[in-house]
Amino acid sequence: MSENFLELMSSEPATYAFGPFVLDRSQRLLLRDGAEVDLTPKALDLLTVLVENEGRVVTKDELMTALWPDTAVEESNLTFQMSYLRKVLGGERLVTTIPGRGYQFTGRVQRVDARPVPLEPLQPLVEMSETIVESEERTTITVAERDAPRRLLIGAAALLVAAVILAAVAAVIVQMQRAAVAPGERSIAILPFKPIVATQRDEALELGMADTLITRLSHVPGVTIRPTSAVRRYSALDQDPLEAGRALEVASVLEGTIQRSGERMRVNVRLLRTTDGQTLWADQFDQPAAGLFAVQDRVADSVARALVPALSGRAQQRVAKRTTADLKAYDLYVKGSYWKDRDPNRALDFFQQATARDPRFAAAYAATAEIWMFRGRYSNSPPGEQFEHARAAAVKAIELDPELGEAHASLAAVYGDWDWAWDRAETEYRRALSLNPNWVPAHIGYANLLLVRRRFNAALQHTQRAVELDPTSPHAGIAHGITLRCTGRIDDSIAHLQEVLQVHPGLVPAYLHIGQGHLAAGRPAEAVAAYDLAMANRADSQQLGSLRALALARAGRREEAKQVLQKLEAEGRAGAAASVNLASAWLALGDRDRAFQWLDRAYQERLYLLRVILWAHTFDEIRTDPRYRELVRKMGL
Numbered sequence: 358m359s360e361n362f363l364e365l366m367s368s369e370p371a372t373y374a375f376g377p378f379v380l381d382r383s384q385r386l387l388l389r390d391g392a393e394v395d396l397t398p399k400a401l402d403l404l405t406v407l408v409e410n411e412g413r414v415v416t417k418d419e420l421m422t423a424l425w426p427d428t429a430v431e432e433s434n435l436t437f438q439m440s441y442l443r444k445v446l447g448g449e450r451l452v453t454t455i456p457g458r459g460y461q462f463t464g465r466v467q468r469v470d471a472r473p474v475p476l477e478p479l480q481p482l483v484e485m486s487e488t489i490v491e492s493e494e495r496t497t498i499t500v501a502e503r504d505a506p507r508r509l510l511i512g513a514a515a516l517l518v519a520a521v522i523l524a525a526v527a528a529v530i531v532q533m534q535r536a537a538v539a540p541g542e543r544s545i546a547i548l549p550f551k552p553i554v555a556t557q558r559d560e561a562l563e564l565g566m567a568d569t570l571i572t573r574l575s576h577v578p579g580v581t582i583r584p585t586s587a588v589r590r591y592s593a594l595d596q597d598p599l600e601a602g603r604a605l606e607v608a609s610v611l612e613g614t615i616q617r618s619g620e621r622m623r624v625n626v627r628l629l630r631t632t633d634g635q636t637l638w639a640d641q642f643d644q645p646a647a648g649l650f651a652v653q654d655r656v657a658d659s660v661a662r663a664l665v666p667a668l669s670g671r672a673q674q675r676v677a678k679r680t681t682a683d684l685k686a687y688d689l690y691v692k693g694s695y696w697k698d699r700d701p702n703r704a705l706d707f708f709q710q711a712t713a714r715d716p717r718f719a720a721a722y723a724a725t726a727e728i729w730m731f732r733g734r735y736s737n738s739p740p741g742e743q744f745e746h747a748r749a750a751a752v753k754a755i756e757l758d759p760e761l762g763e764a765h766a767s768l769a770a771v772y773g774d775w776d777w778a779w780d781r782a783e784t785e786y787r788r789a790l791s792l793n794p795n796w797v798p799a800h801i802g803y804a805n806l807l808l809v810r811r812r813f814n815a816a817l818q819h820t821q822r823a824v825e826l827d828p829t830s831p832h833a834g835i836a837h838g839i840t841l842r843c844t845g846r847i848d849d850s851i852a853h854l855q856e857v858l859q860v861h862p863g864l865v866p867a868y869l870h871i872g873q874g875h876l877a878a879g880r881p882a883e884a885v886a887a888y889d890l891a892m893a894n895r896a897d898s899q900q901l902g903s904l905r906a907l908a909l910a911r912a913g914r915r916e917e918a919k920q921v922l923q924k925l926e927a928e929g930r931a932g933a934a935a936s937v938n939l940a941s942a943w944l945a946l947g948d949r950d951r952a953f954q955w956l957d958r959a960y961q962e963r964l965y966l967l968r969v970i971l972w973a974h975t976f977d978e979i980r981t982d983p984r985y986r987e988l989v990r991k992m993g994l
């Protein structure tokens with residue numbers, strides 16, 4: 358940060374407004390809704406620097422220089438002040454952490470200068486006009502002449518305020534009449550519905566309503582919609598929708614209540630602007646339970662038009678398209694959606710029941726394909742059967758609905774992860790994202806494919822987008838951490854993964870890839886520590902055990918590493934899923950032949966993880982080996 362900037366901070370008076378706050382730098386004062394906020398001097402300086410650099414990433418070094426110009430202090434002091442400042446700002450998400458770099462003020466700042474004559478607090482418009490009339494009746498000519506300039510100023514200010522208020526009211530009326538949201542504010546979170554009567558919860562239906570609307574509105578062009586995985590955590594009965602909307606960093610939030618009683622159903626829905634709670638659209642329904650689909654039609658259409666008034670014909674068709682006409686099949690589907698992240702096996706059973714009930718239920722086939730795809734990718738058993746089940750379900754879904762982006766994403770995964778048909782996989786990922794640009798698994802899967810093709814910067818764009826769409830997703834967070842490491846930003850990767858751990862304490866993959874980062878940076882002792890933390894939760898993991906052996910070998914603890922590997926192999930615990938990591942550990946011990954034996958096993962099993970040999974640093978030393986080149990050739994790369 359330049360000396361000129363520091364001088365500007367201390368000399369130029371300025372007042373800034375953002376959200377409910379007003380920052381008066383000259384008087385070193387922060388107000389919230391007119392009331393003074395208690396803030397430490399350093400926290401106030403920190404806020405001032407960030408506000409005056411609105412939209413720019415201010416590095417940690419710049420902030421340290423600005424706050425402690427003549428003192429050498431630890432970075433932890435900055436961390437403490439930032440934590441304190443965020444608590445003071447409360448629910449207002451105004452400051453974003455840029456891992457490995459610094460902080461960015463993302464709130465909208467308006468500079469308020471030139472306040473030469475402090476006016477009295479403005480009264481409401483009607484009361485103000487009455488006060489002016491009464492004052493004119495009882496004021497003498499002499500006093501009027503004496504105070505004419507001041508009264509002229511107050512009168513002009515009153516007229517200006519009146520004009521502003523009337524303009525604002527008119528704008529709100531027009532906006533509510535058109536139910537339109539500005540293009541820059543077309544981001545929305547649809548929260549799980551709540552029961553009208555707390556004792557009559559149906560959590561599967563409540564989440565299912567949100568999931569259905571999210572799926573239908575994901576096809577609206579130019580709209581960013583948070584996925585079901587991001588909103589499902591906001592299902593508490595006392596959840597404040599505006600607080601949830603701010604946490605999810607969206608411009609608007611949809612909340613609703615639902616109750617089924619016998620043959621009747623009652624639904625209330627509101628679309629709220631996150632910044633001020635303004636209702637942009639609302640409706641209520643009381644009709645037979647069989648009319649659930651009609652309610653969804655009405656809500657989806659109204660919200661879509663609130664976000665984008667002039668929908669294209671194709672977008673209208675996608676928003677209006679129902680997934681099934683069978684209420685029982687739909688009920689099975691929403692139960693599957695409810696269990697998908699909690700118990701995938703149970704979810705799969707519900708999805709399969711839904712397709713048995715309605716063989717033309719494309720969305721249920723797509724959900725089935727996604728679960729089989731994840732099994733093929735991450736289970737310890739040979740993946741072939743799982744991927745073939747995924748292929749069959751995805752193809753069926755696409756036959757029934759060619760524009761179902763989720764099914765194209767699962768088919769892309771089959772092409773890339775199992776067939777190693779890289780071009781076909783990329784075509785399907787592109788198709789998936791053109792149909793549903795808000796589908797987080799498609800961004801993650803495509804990024805993984807781009808890593809294989811060593812297009813690291815393009816991969817980083819997709820993992821960044823995945824994190825933006827679902828900031829608390831562990832899958833998106835891990836994928837972004839991996840991609841940061843692949844682009845050479847190792848410390849940024851570790852910092853990002855540590856932030857993921859703050860949201861998901863004890864998350865094993867986060868520790869795993871923190872360890873990989875330390876290995877890539879030449880810090881094997883730190884890697885061992887990371888793997889030890891991971892194994893505290895997964896002591897029997899084959900992959901973690903082999904990775905820990907790799908770190909031990911790199912740390913010079915070769916005999917200990919060899920004992921770990923030999924024990925894994927002797928016990929027969931080292932299955933196909935650990936093949937790639939075992940190969941990297943034997944490479945660290947200098948045994949290339951044994952390493953290639955494990956890589957060959959991974960190839961025979963067509964193991965998903967085998968793709969990492971294209972970019973992981975642990976295989977750098979064998980890239981000129983003819984066996985490596987032959988392996989890559991056989992993989993179609």
